[in-house]
Amino acid sequence: MGIRVALVAPEGLPIPPVRGGSVQIYLEALVRELEEAGVDVTLLSPGAGQDACKRHIQIQASDRSAYRRACLARLRSLAPEVIQVDNRPDLVPLVRRAVPNARVVLNLHSTTFLGPRHIDRARARRVLRYADAVVLNSRFLRREIARTFRLGPGTWRPHVIHPGVDARRFTPPARRTRPSWPPFRLVYVGRVIRGKGVHILVEAVRQLHRANVPVQLTIIGRTPPWEAAYERALRAAIRGLPVQWPGFVPPDKLPPRLWAAHALVCPSQAPEAFGLVNVEAMAAGLPVIASKQGGIQETLDASCGILVRHYQDPASFSRAIRTLMADTSRWRALSEGAQRRAQEFTWSRCAAQFAALYREL
Structure with missing residues (x-):
């Protein structure tokens, strides 16, 4: 039997990801590929009523504290050799105390939960230094964390493993043809928050609309409660524009939405650690227009889309959209x-790298 591994998902969103969540989508795909690779893996996650893998412990808990207590109790009884904590660095010390003989891997998807709202700086630095391995989803994220927490070579154990994409889900069926333009159909997928720059994209569409350029935009995603003022302003901004906002779309319903578009736009204003939705759109055959920053640059290049240097300027996105519309042959090549x-970017490659890391620990 291979090495015994337990993966601890964050609280709040269930797996399978019926309510979305990029980390939940990631973990569902990863555990299935780890099983295929022969890893003895157990997933601990909030429940969705359906198992995501053969050994899936679905934990029903009323709040974060109850969820964590239940996870720690399960880990003690399982006594795995490796425990992977996803995106919750403050959980690492608790796991270490609960199962002291296990090696602990911290898998970080962003810097969000290393921020002061979640963990103080000194404690975050200790966690990063003393985890048996820290997995980052991009070289950008590794550099950013090393700089922020002053982690030089030999002071921590970082490993960059890029996420994958399920090409079987996103590749358009052979019988399906992309709609012709005009109008040129744009799609945005993700959380509708200020840092994602949706307002920049809406303003770019406004500029194109005023110039009688035939475009349509579909915004797929929801706004969290703390961004209520932003949502109100955005809804006011899209009045009278060729913009649809259907809200949240379940992951299994997303591919047809992408197949109906001509390009995905990712106008992020805050650095993206990786940008999984860009790779999903690429698998669906969409050129991507995205901000030239963060980990986006590790997936997107001139062969598959347009990186926008001045991404705070809506006119830069307007020009990029016009460029794609003006040249059908270039659009087809992209x-x-x-x-x-x-x-x-495959989940099998991602899982193989994780499996090799578990064996090395």
């Missing part, structure tokens, strides 16, 4: 390039 590029 669409084909996007699918080729997406093939470099």
Whole structure:
């Protein structure tokens, strides 16, 4: 029997990801591929009533504290050799005390939960230094964390493992043809928050609309409660524009939405650690127009889309959209390039790298 591994998902959103969540989507795909690779893996996660893998412990808990207590109790009884904590660095010391003989892997998807709202700086630095391994989803994220917490070579154990994409889900069926334009159909997918720059994209669409350029935008995603004022302002901004906002779309319903578009736009204003939705769109054959910053640059290049240097300027996105619309042959080449590029990011490769790391610990 192989090494025994337990993965602890964050609280709040269930797996399978019926309510969405990029970390939940990631973990569902990863555990299935780990099983395929022969890893003895157990997933601990909030429950969705359906098992995501053979050994899936679904934990029903009323709040974060109750969820964590239940996870720690299960880990004690399981006594795995490796415990992977996803995106909750403050949980690492608790896991270490609960199962002192296990090696602990911290898998970080962003810097969000290293911020002062979640863990103080000194404690975060200790966690990063003393975890048996810290997995980052991009080279950008590794550099950012090393700089922020002054972690030089030999003071921590970082490993960059890029996420994957399920090409089987996102590749358009052979019989399906992309709609012709005009109008040129744009899609945004993700949380509708200020840091994601949706207002920049809406203003770019306004500029195109005023210039009688035939575009349509679909915004897929919800706004969290703390961004209520932003949502109100955005809804006011899209009045009279060719913009649809259907809200949240379940992950299994997302591919057809992408197939109905001509390009995905990712106008992030805050640095993205990776940007999984960009790779999903590429697998669906969509060229991507995205801010030139963060980990986005590790997936997107001139073969599959357009990186916008001045991403705080809506006119820069307007020009990029016009560029794609003006040249059908270029759009087709970028669409084909996007699918080729997406093939470099597979869950089987991701899982193989995790499995090799577990064996090394």
